[in-house]
Amino acid sequence: MITGEMRSKVDRLWTTFWNNGISNPLSVIEQISYLLFIKRLDDLELVKERRAQRLGEAVKEPIFSVDKQMCRWSYFKNLSNAEEMLKIVRDEAFPFIKNLGLGAAESTYVRHMKDAVFLIASPALLASVVGQIEQIPMEDRDTKGDLYEYMLSKLTTAGTNGQFRTPRHIIKMMVELMAPHPREIICDPACGTAGFLVAAAEYLRDLQDSEGNYVLNAPGNREHFNRQMFHGFDFDATMLRIGSMNLMLHGIEDPQIEARDSLCEDCAGVTESFTLILANPPFKGSLEKSTIAKDLTKIVTTTKTELLFIALILRLLKIGGRAAAIVPDGVLFGSSTAHKKVREMLVEQHKLDGVISMPSGVFKPYAGVSTAVLMFTKTGAGGTDDVWFYDMAADGLSLDDKRQPVAENDIPDLLKQWRERGVAGATGGVRTGKAFFVPKAEIAANGYDLSINRYKETEYAEVSYESPKVILQKLRSLEDEIRADLDALEELLG
Structure with a gap:
């Protein structure tokens, strides 16, 4: 959690942009991200230089060559001439990060940055922004992540076209539910700012084996983590840049963030590629039937994005791959043929692991829509026995x-x-609690309805009342007291 003081610093930074004519929240995030990225590169270089100095060696694989030293944050942040600072950042440092592949000349980052534009045209604005960023402590990884998430929360454009920014604590909850391992291939087919991928990376960085060793330090794991593990799709160029920088600011060297409209026919070629999918896909929207990938309409005949994304996730997963996806409540109990078919498919053809009912305020202030988390495993051969439900209030x-x-x-x-659902004696049988299991046969008998209220039992406490005669006597006693008070008042009035 960021402190009130740091929150105020970020708010002040945001206001500085607005006062200088850059008021689009996405543009503000982009410009701050460029500067944060330049700063992070310099921080990494300083760490390399200190290590080389201790060991008495030359710096290995320096980020900044001798002729690019002016691009470093530690160089231009101290310039007293604001015009010179703007010239260096605009004409040297920004082009430098646009073409930086971190060792991969054709990295997805480089492709997304081709159309990036540096909007800060005022020397005074740049000097003010650089000075304010310098005052924000960014050394701690968690603090850096919290600050970036706080800035992303200011995207007031969220909520359009069914797109809602997923709260960070809900993302973290879903990652912990899925418990990714160090050789996962993780995808978010509607990645936006890459919140799910960042949270998965943070989880794996802290993951230790039974002997207390960090799993990413095992042979091959770090290379896989940096280059093959993280994949994201989005069709918004700005989101692709922000998502790429978000992942790289969190230490992932070459994330595979691709420009794809996941549901369209042009992107139908990606199949059975991932072992884990984490997603909060757009919902409450419809597509033109002619634009939808044919392999998805073969699975379910619908134009509703929330149902098409379930079919997409199943297409993208390898056999044995797992998914956790946020869906609107309508997916759980909708009565249309498409709704029923999607639910039947999850239960009968694959393994539906769990359904979490979330409170309707989770996505406020963007929307008050009621949502749930579906957790399932792609098997292609069934496997659902009992479905775990949880009523999160x-x-x-x-x-x-x-x-x-x-x-x-x-x-x-x-x-x-x-975590304890498979342990003998764990909660799961009593349906009056928050967590319980429902057999597949019962779900099928209810038309594959997955709404928790269909199965949860309400426990009513017995209320005992006094007999009517006792109640009547009490009423008469009250009337006698009122009459006596009225008589006394009448005497006082003469």
């Missing part, structure tokens, strides 16, 4: 537009119940 934040921290939080219990 609170997520640690108020369910109004303010979303302030509150004491009520079901997420720790949810994670505990999920």
